[in-house]
Amino acid sequence: xxxxxxxxxHQVTQMGQEVILRCVPIxxxxxxxxxxxxxxxxxxxxxxxxxxxxxxKSEIFDDQFSxxxxxxxxxxxxxxxxxxxxxxxxxxxxxxxxxxxxxxGQGTRLTVV
Amino acid sequence: xxxxxxxxxxxSIQEGENLTVYCNSSSVFSxxxxxxxxxxxxxxxxxxxxxxxxxxxxxxxxxQFGDARKDSxxxxxxxxxxxxxxxxxxxxxxxxxxxxTFGRGTSLIVHP
Numbered sequence: 001x002x003x004x005x006x007x008x009x010h011q012v013t014q015m016g017q018e019v020i021l022r023c024v025p026i027x028x029x030x031x032x033x034x035x036x037x038x039x040x041x042x043x044x045x046x047x048x049x050x051x052x053x054x055x056x057k058s059e060i061f062d063d064q065f066s067x068x069x070x071x072x073x074x075x076x077x078x079x080x081x082x083x084x085x086x087x088x089x090x091x092x093x094x095x096x097x098x099x100x101x102x103x104x105g106q107g108t109r110l111t112v113v
Numbered sequence: 114x115x116x117x118x119x120x121x122x123x124x125s126i127q128e129g130e131n132l133t134v135y136c137n138s139s140s141v142f143s144x145x146x147x148x149x150x151x152x153x154x155x156x157x158x159x160x161x162x163x164x165x166x167x168x169x170x171x172x173x174x175x176x177q178f179g180d181a182r183k184d185s186x187x188x189x190x191x192x193x194x195x196x197x198x199x200x201x202x203x204x205x206x207x208x209x210x211x212x213x214t215f216g217r218g219t220s221l222i223v224h225p
Binding site for chain 1 (some may be wrong): 140143144146148154155156157158161163201203205209210211212213215216217218
């Protein structure tokens with residue numbers, strides 16, 4: 001069964017460092033999302049991406065964040081200068097042509113120390 | 114910001130019992146999904162409902178979408194320990210682009 005895959009599963013980084021979280025969405029999907037979940041809190045929307053550009057973003061997705069689809073299969077989230085409060089699970093999701101549901105990856109646990 | 118409320122927040126029951134969890138909003142959903150999430154993992158899609166009044170069944174799980182498309186319920190019959198997890202609803206609102214907005218979830222524990 002097709003699935004969204006994310007790498008790495010865990011990432012520990014020093015405060016101020018840049019991190020890139022990687023995702024391979026389901027192959028024929030057109031809509032891509034990043035969400036985050038701080039420990040014990042709700043799943044929060046960061047950004048959606050369609051037709052090679054950001055379609056919507058939340059207040060959380062500030063200038064520190066960027067997304068790319070560099071090669072038609074990977075979808076990346078970059079955090080330029082990590083802060084302690086960026087520690088969270090980051091989930092990538094993708095949606096098909098009907099765009100009425102999203103399928104999530106297993107997540108990357110980011111710990112900023 | 115649209116608010117999506119889930120209740121109850123926590124539920125602890127014995128194997129074999131039935132339960133219902135709820136998802137409510139003051140706004141109309143264009144579609145609504147139910148997900149199940151286990152600790153340290155991503156949400157797994159269970160079902161999508163789109164039409165008001167729609168009922169979908171997945172083995173012992175019954176999902177209902179309210180007639181006005183503002184609420185939904187998930188009923189589990191004869192719960193089993195394997196049903197333990199966090200049940201999340203996520204909706205997308207009419208008039209906007211499809212961006213799933215999640216509730217806080219219902220944390221279910223089923224004791225053997």
